[in-house]
Amino acid sequence: MAKKRRKLTQCPNCGYTFDDTNNYCPNCGQENHDLNVPVKHLIAEFLEGTLHFDTKVWKTLKYLILKPGLLSEKFNIGQRASYVPPFRLYVFVSLIFFFVLALTTKSTVQLQSTKGDKPVAALPGMTINANLADSLALAADSAKLEKLEEVAAAAEEMKALKTNIIQDERATLVAEKFSKFISNSEGSKQKLLKNISFMMFLLMPFFAWLLNLFYRKQGRNYVEHLMFSIHLHTFYFILLIISMLAGHYLPVPDLSGVVIGIMILYLFLALHRVYKQSYVRTLLRLIPIGFTYLITLAFFLVSTVFMSVLLS
Template sequence: MAKRRRKFTQCPNCGYIFEEVNNYCPNCGQENHDLNVPAKHLIAEFFEGTLHFDTKVWHTLKLLLFKPGLLTEKFNVGQRASYVPPFRLYVFISIIFFFVLALRGGSSPEEAKGSFTPDVEIKGLEADTVAETSEAAVALSDSLIQAIDSPFLKELSVKFKTFTSDEEQSRQKLLKNTSFMMFILMPFFGFVLYLFYRRQDRNYVEHLMFSIHFHTFFFLITIVAIGIEYFIKSFEVDTWVFWIALLYLFLAMLRVYKQSFWRTFLKFLPVSFLYILSLLALFLGTLFISVMMS
């Protein structure tokens, strides 16, 4: 949808004389669009732009959720104007994703039964048992601190005790660091795909777009799964998200890289294994950094 402009004949910023085709000043870059109009015109423009953006979001999410790999394919061949840019979409969805995780992690033990969080999973434990376990962990940590001779390990034990002493602060710190971890994981996964499909002579950016769309999908289905869990307490969020994400990854690889079913499957196995391994390694690294920052 083209933007309707009320054009100046002369740039109000630098005085450049506009030609009819100039939507921006060639001299200073200011937009050639007069905003000094009645409020009703500005309101109409706002809703016009908002509805157009909503249409782009709907088209983007429809392809992302229900047609694995098609959004990436359209981006790679240059069909981009009708869809939200991949990185902008990722940032927007990731903000919602970590906000939902923070709310979920902050719920009471009764409300969180059967749920998973990025830090510690506790299922079906009574409050007394949790308290006794925490006291035992603190006592063990104190004993280890006294027994360890290595300065590094002793410092690590002290940091770990500090980290676990405030559950809410530890959760928030871990969530914040996990968001950075996922930001690192995206280009790494793109590089893994680049290595496996290097004979197709594709630019790395194409694999990076695949990775961004895949992680955006992962965030979306996790948000949906957490919403389902809110109404169905027995719903296994982590199990469903894990298998749906793997299926989506395979179907997206099949569409984007256009190889046979079995050839794609033979690449999918090591690609998914390396992804899960790197995810685990990065999460452990994130946990270590979170503890050391305590």
């Protein structure tokens, strides 16, 4: 779709007089396009420039939602011009997802206050200077040897006590950071959303690597697996957007089971279409791929929350 330009007769940047064919100023390079228009025109142009917001985007979304794996298949065989580029579509949908997530979620964790002072270390750190090897060599009688053994035992006890104190101090520090993270619910939520978006960005190439591992005998390029991963996660974002909006604004029961079922079914159908294997072989691939993906996703989520708390 060609961009609809509102051309000027003279360049406002350098004063060059335009010809009718000038889309850019030959003198300074500025675009010959008047932006002094109502906001709705600017929004329309943003969507057009970002997604080519015409029949292309509707066709892309229709295939993405209703025909699992078809967009990845068309990308792999070179049919790309008729559809929104995968990464551009992912960025746009992910922005909507995190906006809806911030809009529909509220902090439900409350810190239970307890009476009493904060736990403090019972003893300061200490070191023991005792050269037991030299002492044992000099201990000639049993009385001295027994005394040194008592000192050594006491030293071990003090060392264990010191280790426990350090661990308690670290636990106290983590608890304080968690308390601070929970108390600042709005700021913590924004930080967590930012970190989760970065985590998902890292998860896509990992999932592509996972596909490359399980389908290495097909000799496909890594980019093909990456496009599959991008399309898959874009669909997952769309599905989560719909479920979050439905759960927030409509009196519907918990949709978690339905969403997980649709995710698994979509992945199964997409793998079958793109990698051209029978339903049985696709299922045998789906089980380890899905299990590994879920384990990795859980690890990434826990790590993201933990890092968000520590850096708060």
